[in-house]
Amino acid sequence: MLTIGEFSRLTHLSVRTLRRYHEAALLEPAVVDETTGYRYYGVDQIPTAQVIHRLRELDVPLSDVQRILRTPDPGVRAALVTDHLRRLEDALDRTRAAVVSLRRLLRPDPAPIDVELRAEPARTVAAVEAVVGHRDMATWFAGAMAELEAAVGAAVTGPPGGIYDNALFEQERGHALVYLPTAAPPRTGRVHPTVLPAAELAVTTHVGEHDGIEVTYGELGTWVVENAMSVAGPVREVYVVGPRDTSDPAAWRTEIGWPVFRVT
Amino acid sequence: MLTIGEFSRLTHLSVRTLRRYHEAALLEPAVVDETTGYRYYGVDQIPTAQVIHRLRELDVPLSDVQRILRTPDPGVRAALVTDHLRRLEDALDRTRAAVVSLRRLLRPDPAPIDVELRAEPARTVAAVEAVVGHRDMATWFAGAMAELEAAVGAAVTGPPGGIYDNALFEQERGHALVYLPTAAPPRTGRVHPTVLPAAELAVTTHVGEHDGIEVTYGELGTWVVENAMSVAGPVREVYVVGPRDTSDPAAWRTEIGWPVFRVT
DNA sequence: GTGGACTCTCCCCCAAGGGGAGCGTTTAGA
DNA sequence: TCTAAACGCTCCCCTTGGGGGAGAGTCCAC
Numbered sequence: 001m002l003t004i005g006e007f008s009r010l011t012h013l014s015v016r017t018l019r020r021y022h023e024a025a026l027l028e029p030a031v032v033d034e035t036t037g038y039r040y041y042g043v044d045q046i047p048t049a050q051v052i053h054r055l056r057e058l059d060v061p062l063s064d065v066q067r068i069l070r071t072p073d074p075g076v077r078a079a080l081v082t083d084h085l086r087r088l089e090d091a092l093d094r095t096r097a098a099v100v101s102l103r104r105l106l107r108p109d110p111a112p113i114d115v116e117l118r119a120e121p122a123r124t125v126a127a128v129e130a131v132v133g134h135r136d137m138a139t140w141f142a143g144a145m146a147e148l149e150a151a152v153g154a155a156v157t158g159p160p161g162g163i164y165d166n167a168l169f170e171q172e173r174g175h176a177l178v179y180l181p182t183a184a185p186p187r188t189g190r191v192h193p194t195v196l197p198a199a200e201l202a203v204t205t206h207v208g209e210h211d212g213i214e215v216t217y218g219e220l221g222t223w224v225v226e227n228a229m230s231v232a233g234p235v236r237e238v239y240v241v242g243p244r245d246t247s248d249p250a251a252w253r254t255e256i257g258w259p260v261f262r263v264t
Numbered sequence: 265m266l267t268i269g270e271f272s273r274l275t276h277l278s279v280r281t282l283r284r285y286h287e288a289a290l291l292e293p294a295v296v297d298e299t300t301g302y303r304y305y306g307v308d309q310i311p312t313a314q315v316i317h318r319l320r321e322l323d324v325p326l327s328d329v330q331r332i333l334r335t336p337d338p339g340v341r342a343a344l345v346t347d348h349l350r351r352l353e354d355a356l357d358r359t360r361a362a363v364v365s366l367r368r369l370l371r372p373d374p375a376p377i378d379v380e381l382r383a384e385p386a387r388t389v390a391a392v393e394a395v396v397g398h399r400d401m402a403t404w405f406a407g408a409m410a411e412l413e414a415a416v417g418a419a420v421t422g423p424p425g426g427i428y429d430n431a432l433f434e435q436e437r438g439h440a441l442v443y444l445p446t447a448a449p450p451r452t453g454r455v456h457p458t459v460l461p462a463a464e465l466a467v468t469t470h471v472g473e474h475d476g477i478e479v480t481y482g483e484l485g486t487w488v489v490e491n492a493m494s495v496a497g498p499v500r501e502v503y504v505v506g507p508r509d510t511s512d513p514a515a516w517r518t519e520i521g522w523p524v525f526r527v528t
Numbered sequence: 529g530t531g532g533a534c535t536c537t538c539c540c541c542c543a544a545g546g547g548g549a550g551c552g553t554t555t556a557g558a
Numbered sequence: 559t560c561t562a563a564a565c566g567c568t569c570c571c572c573t574t575g576g577g578g579g580a581g582a583g584t585c586c587a588c
Contacts, residue, residue, distance in 0.1 A: 002489060003532065003585095009495045010476065010485035012433035015535085020576065036584060037536050043489045050482045051369050057362035062575075078370060085363065092356075098321035099349065105315050169276035172546090183416060214276065218314045221274035225266065231273050262398045267554095269565065279566085284545065300553060301567050326544075436577090 001031060001040040018049075026066050027052060058098070060084050090138050100211035113219040115204045115227075120196075120236075125161075126152050126164040126185035127194040129177035132148065134168060143177060144190065148180045149244075151191040157181045161238040161255075163196065175234070201257035202229065209249035218255060224260055225255035265295060265304040282313075290330050314393035325425040326346050329459065354402050364475035377483040379468045379491075384460075384500075384521070390416050390449035391458035394443035398432060405442060412444045413508075415455040419446045425502040425519075427460065439498070441499060465500065465521035466493065480520060488524055497523035 008015045021027040029039035055065045071077040128144035158181040168174030185193035202224050206216040236257035271281045285291040293303035319329045335341040392408040422445040432438030449457035466488050470480040500521035
């Protein structure tokens, strides 16, 4: 039996943290003295403590750590861990994007923006939509687009696009829709026909990979306001040239469309 | 002038967050209506808001964001940002290490550990020491070791090593010392002679890169306890074969020494 | 048997927001 | 011009994963 201090030294977890894990029923001491409340740990708990420590270093929430620990099947457990590692990769992508944006923002480079006003008519497309968390966007997008491609196949009549609720950016959660235009939208799995509503859009084109696209959003927003307009409704993106067309991200062209109306 | 809602849509920052940034004096609205308390922002504040947003995505604390924004000199500002990017790299290294450790922990692989008890005599070495945060360890270590190498030069009489306070692992902050053994330790810059105290050590060797070394710590700890001993004092590492000797991390050999005493 | 190290619980604190209540303001349409 | 909806305000509490410290009890080696 090890006192909490000894266990702390052996696992490199602080005494405080160990108490918290006890409280969270994450790592219960092998023995708790009824009268004194002293916690005593067993040597066999060291590996468990280490697993927790490593998972926490990966920012896995305690609740998820608990779920992982309580999963007896090693295969399922490994799957849960892998799932978190995927999340980690997403986070890494976002970090990279932020770095690129930051570099672009800190470069004292006016680079005038080219904006076009366009009246977009309503049209019917094949779509996949969901309320999705900001964190999971990348993964969700990849899956949805793959399903769309599979459902529509060669009947595609134009570049894919998406409509994204502002709440998706402002609060970590919102409605997202991706679509592929086609003459007769199928209805299979998550894919279904949807009418994209007509809209008056301020459109600009972001060139290159999507890292840094937020800066273009900001420039578009500035243009909209300076041209005495106001923003209304969800944002649209059209992937005019994207990964479907070329593997060179520098050649990608993404149209960003912001629904606007004139404020006389 | 933009209302907070419009500004929110244009910057993809939530209304709530904008209010918080106002409160924190990070991003003050251009105009605040005296009577209603309504906040109004200018278009020219969009880039600033975006810089803040990107920095926050990089987990830069608001206080540091503020410092960066208030730095007028673009060169100094870029340096501050670069500094944070370096921290980010450190974090990435830790993440990688945690993933490696986790894989090793989840592998059902007993792999008996080889531990040697050794009475280490006191000896005088050239050392650099500091109280350092867990986060900054990697960077600090690299700098300290470089300074040691420069100061001692060819007079080295053995592999480098370090002594690390347990608090460094348990709480995010603790005393760390790295040393190079040499006959006549110099005193330049942070380098100074120090006596490594004698100690009874339980020693095992970790093979390969340091990612995953925590697992070896755990195994050593288990051995110590199972052999009726108790852990006392800071941990020691000796980099028997390290980056100084070979560029192949798989060939590295790190001795981990834990001061112990027998509990009858 | 005693002093110092260790441990206990309890309360407050942190960052960086989110949720919601209760109330005032603005604005578009009837 | 009125009114209702949308929008904005402040205030308070909640979250996560801990850290700091107070005040009191416990353990152990000398």
